[in-house]
Amino acid sequence: MCINITNRNLTFSTSIDVFLLFTTKIMNTIESLQWRYAVKKFDKEKTLSATQIHTLKEAFNLTPTSYGLQPLKLIVIQNKTIQEELVLHSMNQPQVLEASHLLVICIPKTYETKEIENYFNLVKKVRQTPIEILNPFKEFLTAQIAQKTQEELALWNKNQAYIALGNLLTVCALEKIDACPMEGFNPEKYDEILKLKAQNLTSVLVLPVGFRAKDDYMKDLKKVRKNLEDIIVEIN
Numbered sequence: 001m002c003i004n005i006t007n008r009n010l011t012f013s014t015s016i017d018v019f020l021l022f023t024t025k026i027m028n029t030i031e032s033l034q035w036r037y038a039v040k041k042f043d044k045e046k047t048l049s050a051t052q053i054h055t056l057k058e059a060f061n062l063t064p065t066s067y068g069l070q071p072l073k074l075i076v077i078q079n080k081t082i083q084e085e086l087v088l089h090s091m092n093q094p095q096v097l098e099a100s101h102l103l104v105i106c107i108p109k110t111y112e113t114k115e116i117e118n119y120f121n122l123v124k125k126v127r128q129t130p131i132e133i134l135n136p137f138k139e140f141l142t143a144q145i146a147q148k149t150q151e152e153l154a155l156w157n158k159n160q161a162y163i164a165l166g167n168l169l170t171v172c173a174l175e176k177i178d179a180c181p182m183e184g185f186n187p188e189k190y191d192e193i194l195k196l197k198a199q200n201l202t203s204v205l206v207l208p209v210g211f212r213a214k215d216d217y218m219k220d221l222k223k224v225r226k227n228l229e230d231i232i233v234e235i236n
């Protein structure tokens with residue numbers, strides 16, 4: 001049997017090639033996730049390229065969010081003075097300074113129904129959907145937001161921030177970019193230093209990104225994970 005598949009300028013001419021292509025792809029995904037770990041020591045001398053940072057920005061923007069509202073902002077820091085100051089408010093974790101870039105995932109401090117207005121204006125512009133078609137859903141969402149307290153909205157928005165973190169971590173793994181997800185920091189201090197309040201933002205998660213140091217003690221440790229049968233429940 002002869003199958004021709006053209007993928008990234010490569011031509012696969014036999015079913016065995018196709019089989020190998022798919023097996024390799026599956027292996028690569030798991031291998032990439034095995035390769036990544038929460039880096040404790042970054043190589044201070046290495047910097048991510050503009051293309052790599054752009055990939056992370058796009059991945060952040062492509063993160064799915066509830067109703068597609070994207071109640072998130074990503075602060076991208078490449079400033080050693082600021083990074084050094086932030087270490088003091090990150091339980092002295094050196095990754096914050098030593099990483100090439102420091103990403104801070106933020107949510108709005110207060111979330112208002114004008115966000116719904118902005119979202120539907122964007123849908124209208126991008127998809128040219130008539131407003132009469134969008135209005136019923138827009139009214140539903142506006143009512144949903146209006147009946148929630150700011151605490152409930154902050155919690156909801158925080159959940160979206162964690163989806164963005166997961167998405168970034170996976171993309172980092174696939175792109176061979178090292179990272180360390182971090183909750184161990186003082187959001188109030190971050191908000192103050194990064195002047196987030198003035199932008200109606202508050203910090204939720206931190207993600208130093210860059211390259212692992214050759215002498216990071218965590219680098220060669222085996223991954224600690226449950227057995228699949230202890231974490232997966234199958235219903236047939």
Ligand SMILES: Cc1cc2nc3c(=O)[nH]c(=O)nc-3n(C[C@H](O)[C@H](O)[C@H](O)COP(=O)(O)O)c2cc1C
Nearest residue numbers: 036037038039040093180181182183184185223224
């Ligand atoms: C939400 C979240 C917060 C975390 N906060 C920290 C942190 O502040 N500092 C740190 O060194 N690691 C932090 N970690 C890393 C975890 O300890 C690590 O992901 C976990 O032990 C699994 O190890 P692995 O990522 O190396 O596979 C955090 C991870 C997550 C997902």
